[in-house]
Amino acid sequence: MSNYHIKHLEEYFQVYRKSVQDPKRFWEEIAEEHFVWKKKWNEVLSWDFEKPEIKWFDGAQLNITENCLDRHLPSRGNKTAILFEPNDPSGGAQHITYRELHERVCRFANVLKNQGIGKGDRVCIYLPMIPELAFSLLACARIGAIHSVVFAGFSATALSTRINDCDAKMVITSDGSYRGAKTIDLKGIVDEALQDCPGVQSVLVAKRINTDIHMEAGRDHWLQPLLEEAYADCAAEIMEAEDPLFILYTSGSTGKPKGMLHTTAGYMIYTAYTFKNVFQYREEDIYWCSADIGWITGHSYIVYGPLANGATTVMFEGVPSYPDFGRFWEVVEKHKVTQFYTAPTAIRALAKESLDLVERHDLSSLKILGTVGEPINEEAWHWYNDHIGNKQCPIVDTWWQTETGGMLISPIPFSTPTKPTYATLPLPGVQPVLMDEHGKILKGNQTDGRLCIQFPWPSIARTIWGNHQRYKETYFSAFPGMYFTGDGALRDEVGYYRITGRVDDVIIVSGHNLGTAPIEDAINEHPAVAESAIVGFPHDIKGNALYGFVILKENGEDRDRDNLKKEINQMITDHIGPIAKLDKIQFVPGLPKTRSGKIMRRILRKIASNELGNLGDTSTLLNPEVVDQIIEERQ
Numbered sequence: 001m002s003n004y005h006i007k008h009l010e011e012y013f014q015v016y017r018k019s020v021q022d023p024k025r026f027w028e029e030i031a032e033e034h035f036v037w038k039k040k041w042n043e044v045l046s047w048d049f050e051k052p053e054i055k056w057f058d059g060a061q062l063n064i065t066e067n068c069l070d071r072h073l074p075s076r077g078n079k080t081a082i083l084f085e086p087n088d089p090s091g092g093a094q095h096i097t098y099r100e101l102h103e104r105v106c107r108f109a110n111v112l113k114n115q116g117i118g119k120g121d122r123v124c125i126y127l128p129m130i131p132e133l134a135f136s137l138l139a140c141a142r143i144g145a146i147h148s149v150v151f152a153g154f155s156a157t158a159l160s161t162r163i164n165d166c167d168a169k170m171v172i173t174s175d176g177s178y179r180g181a182k183t184i185d186l187k188g189i190v191d192e193a194l195q196d197c198p199g200v201q202s203v204l205v206a207k208r209i210n211t212d213i214h215m216e217a218g219r220d221h222w223l224q225p226l227l228e229e230a231y232a233d234c235a236a237e238i239m240e241a242e243d244p245l246f247i248l249y250t251s252g253s254t255g256k257p258k259g260m261l262h263t264t265a266g267y268m269i270y271t272a273y274t275f276k277n278v279f280q281y282r283e284e285d286i287y288w289c290s291a292d293i294g295w296i297t298g299h300s301y302i303v304y305g306p307l308a309n310g311a312t313t314v315m316f317e318g319v320p321s322y323p324d325f326g327r328f329w330e331v332v333e334k335h336k337v338t339q340f341y342t343a344p345t346a347i348r349a350l351a352k353e354s355l356d357l358v359e360r361h362d363l364s365s366l367k368i369l370g371t372v373g374e375p376i377n378e379e380a381w382h383w384y385n386d387h388i389g390n391k392q393c394p395i396v397d398t399w400w401q402t403e404t405g406g407m408l409i410s411p412i413p414f415s416t417p418t419k420p421t422y423a424t425l426p427l428p429g430v431q432p433v434l435m436d437e438h439g440k441i442l443k444g445n446q447t448d449g450r451l452c453i454q455f456p457w458p459s460i461a462r463t464i465w466g467n468h469q470r471y472k473e474t475y476f477s478a479f480p481g482m483y484f485t486g487d488g489a490l491r492d493e494v495g496y497y498r499i500t501g502r503v504d505d506v507i508i509v510s511g512h513n514l515g516t517a518p519i520e521d522a523i524n525e526h527p528a529v530a531e532s533a534i535v536g537f538p539h540d541i542k543g544n545a546l547y548g549f550v551i552l553k554e555n556g557e558d559r560d561r562d563n564l565k566k567e568i569n570q571m572i573t574d575h576i577g578p579i580a581k582l583d584k585i586q587f588v589p590g591l592p593k594t595r596s597g598k599i600m601r602r603i604l605r606k607i608a609s610n611e612l613g614n615l616g617d618t619s620t621l622l623n624p625e626v627v628d629q630i631i632e633e634r635q
C-alpha cells in the first residue's frame with residue numbers, strides 16, 4: 001500500500017485511518033519517500049493551538065525549488081513543465097521544459113541577488129499570468145526571499161497597502177497586461193502605488209505589451225536585459241523547514257487584509273500530496289488550473305504542487321470570454337488537457353452561453369474535473385458533469401482556504417463516489433469537526449454546524465504577517481483548541497461534508513437558521529435564472545427577512561416579472577419550505593464580485609438594508625459599476 005497514491009475507496013479508508021492514528025509516522029513516510037532534503041528533521045510535528053504555534057519537520061533543511069526543478073532534470077529535463085497559453089489564441093503556446101525552467105529561475109534568482117535581495121527579504125510580485133510570474137515565485141524561493149503576490153487586478157491603493165504591510169523592498173511587474181481585447185497599464189498602477197511606499201528600492205519590469213512607459217531612473221529596471229547578463233546557475237539557498245516561503249493576503253470580514261504566512265517544508269509536502277491524489281496525477285497528464293497565480297489556488301495548484309510532482313501545468317493568460325465563450329474548451333482541445341480545475345462562478349457564466357460553444361470542441365481528453373472557491377450549486381454541477389465531463393469525469397469539489405494552503409475536503413477520483421454539491425470526505429491527515437454555537441462537538445452524522453479542524457495538517461498558515469494576535473483571535477479563539485474555518489457545513493448520513501457557506505452568511509428568519517446557499521440553489525434551478533444572491537435585511541416581526549438579487553438568463557428577459565417572482569418563491573417553497581420565501585426580489589444585471597469571483601454580500605446586505613451611505617470599500621470589486629445600477633433599481 002502506498003500512502004502517496006490512493007487508488008480505491010478501501011485504500012482511502014486505510015490511509016485515512018493511519019493518518020489519524022499516527023499522523024507523525026504518516027507524514028514522515030511521505031516526506032522520506034518523495035522529497036529531497038539537505039538535512040532530515042529532528043521532530044516531525046510539534047503544535048499548540050492555544051498559543052498558537054505549529055512546526056512541521058523542524059530541524060530539516062531543504063530548498064523547495066530543488067524539489068520542484070533540480071531533481072526532475074535527469075529524468076524529465078525535456079518534459080514540458082509550464083505550458084503557456086497566451087491571451088491571443090493565435091499567439092502560439094510556449095512549452096517551457098524543466099531544463100529551461102530551471103535555467104530561467106536560476107538567472108532570475110541571480111538578478112534578484114544582484115539587486116540586493118537576500119534571504120528573508122520580501123518581494124512583491126504584481127504580474128499578469130505570464131511565465132515570468134511563475135519564474136519570479138520560484139526565483140524568490142531559490143534564494144530564500146519571501147514572495148508576496150498581489151493579484152494584478154487590484155488597485156494602486158490595494159497594492160500599496162500590501163507592499164507596506166510586509167515592507168517589501170522590491171516590486172516585480174510588467175509594462176502592461178492583456179485582458180481579452182483590452183490592455184491594462186500595470187506599470188502606471190505600480191507607479192501610483194509606489195508614491196506611498198518609501199521602502200521599495202527597486203522595480204523589475206517585464207516587457208509584455210511593448211508600450212512606452214515611464215521608467216524611474218535608479219529605481220526601475222527592465223527585466224529581460226538583466227536576465228541575459230545573469231549567470232545561468234544559482235545554488236539553492238539552504239532553508240529551514242519552518243522558514244517562510246510566502247505571504248498571501250486574504251480579505252478579512254473587517255479591517256485590513258491579512259497576510260497569511262506559509263512556510264517551506266509542510267507546504268511543499270501537503271500541496272504535492274494533495275495534487276497527486278485529488279487529480280490522480282499521472283506522468284503523461286496535461287493538467288490545467290484556470291485560476292490566477294494571484295490567489296492561493298494558483299500558488300498551490302498551478303505552481304508548487306504540480307511542479308513538485310514533475311507535472312506539465314498549463315498557465316493561461318486569457319479570460320473565458322475572449323475571443324468568445326468557447327475559449328476554455330478550445331484550450332482543452334488544443335492541449336489535450338486531462339484535468340481541468342476551475343471555479344463555480346466560471347462554470348455558471350459559461351453555462352449561460354450557447355451549448356454550441358462547448359459542442360464544437362473535442363473534450364474527450366478530459367479525465368477529471370475540479371471546482372474550488374465557493375459552494376457549487378446543483379445546476380452548475382450537473383452542467384459541468386453532463387456537458388464538459390460527458391458524465392465520464394469525476395468532479396472534485398475541493399474545499400479549502402488561503403489559510404489552509406491546500407485542499408482539506410475533497411473526493412479522491414475513482415475512490416470516493418461523488419455527490420453533487422458535496423465536498424465529501426476529509427483528505428488524509430485532515431480531522432474536521434462540526435461544532436454547535438455553544439462550543440460543543442456535534443457527534444454522529446446528519447448534523448450541521450461550524451466547521452473546525454482539530455489537528456494540524458502540514459500546510460496550515462503559521463501566522464498573519466506582523467500580527468500573531470490577530471491570527472490567534474481570528475482562527476483559534478472562537479473554539480479554543482481548534483482551528484475555526486469561518487465556514488458552516490453539514491455532514492450527511494454517510495459522513496460526507498457539504499460546505500454551506502460562510503457562517504456569517506447564515507440568516508436567522510423567525511428563529512430559523514437559513515443558509516444562503518441552499519436558497520440560491522433552489523432559485524437557480526428555475527429555468528429563467530442564471531445566478532442569484534440572498535441576503536438578510538431587518539424585519540419587524542421575523543427579525544430578518546430575505547432579499548434576493550436575481551440575474552435572469554436571456555430567455556427570462558421578456559417574461560412578466562411578477563409571475564417570475566411568484567415562480568421563484570414557489571421553487572423555494574418546494575425545495576426548502578415557505579419559511580425561506582423571499583420578501584423582496586430584485587432582478588439585476590450582475591452581482592458585485594471580488595476579483596476571485598466571490599459575491600460581496602456585505603455590499604448587497606447594505607443595499608437590502610437601505611444603508612446606502614456606508615457601502616465600504618468597493619474599489620477591489622471586479623465590477624464596481626454594477627453597484628450603482630442595483631441601487632437605482634432597489635425594491
Ligand code: 6R9
Pocket residue numbers: 250295296297371372373374375376397398399400401402403423485486487499500501502596
Ligand atoms: C481556495 C480558496 C476560502 C473560502 C472558504 C469557503 C469558500 C472554497 C469551496 C468553498 C464551498 C468549496 N470555498 N472552496 N465553499 N465549497 N469547494 O478559495 O481560498 O479564496 O481563501 O476562500 O471559499 O467559504 O472558506 P479563499
